[in-house]
Amino acid sequence: MPMFDPYAVLVTALNTLLLVAVLAGVILLEVWLSRRKSRWPGLILPVLSFLLSLLIVVGNFAFLSQNSTVIGTQVVDEATGETVYQAQQVQGEHDWTVGDTVQLGVVLLVSNIPTIVLLGAYYVGREKLRREKLLAKMNIQDL
Numbered sequence: 001m002p003m004f005d006p007y008a009v010l011v012t013a014l015n016t017l018l019l020v021a022v023l024a025g026v027i028l029l030e031v032w033l034s035r036r037k038s039r040w041p042g043l044i045l046p047v048l049s050f051l052l053s054l055l056i057v058v059g060n061f062a063f064l065s066q067n068s069t070v071i072g073t074q075v076v077d078e079a080t081g082e083t084v085y086q087a088q089q090v091q092g093e094h095d096w097t098v099g100d101t102v103q104l105g106v107v108l109l110v111s112n113i114p115t116i117v118l119l120g121a122y123y124v125g126r127e128k129l130r131r132e133k134l135l136a137k138m139n140i141q142d143l
Contacts, residue, residue: 042126
């Protein structure tokens with residue numbers, strides 16, 4: 001039966017709070033960048049997130065496409081019973097299946113969740129900026 005470790009609970013709670021604070025800061029930074037006059041600064045974080053998700057998918061593709069088999073060769077002296085020669089050879093095979101494709105699709109979808117959240121923050125910030133411009137234009141026309 002594991003014992004209760006208050007230090008481990010404290011460390012876990014602090015790590016969780018730090019992670020939430022960093023994520024909130026990134027989303028606030030995205031909203032601030034998206035409200036600039038130019039639309040390009042607001043697209044920096046979503047593009048970086050998308051590139052990182054592609055890197056994850058490429059890494060999984062490289063891992064999934066490697067299917068290797070080890071073949072061992074051993075020569076034994078019959079008189080003494082000692083191993084005279086021993087060698088191992090690794091043969092690689094490519095056997096891509098539909099399940100591998102589905103797995104990569106799921107990895108792509110899950111790894112793009114931050115990209116979708118950042119694009120949502122981008123569009124919210126741009127919509128607020130558009131609404132403010134429209135309101136300013138109406139106020140000028142009212143004068």
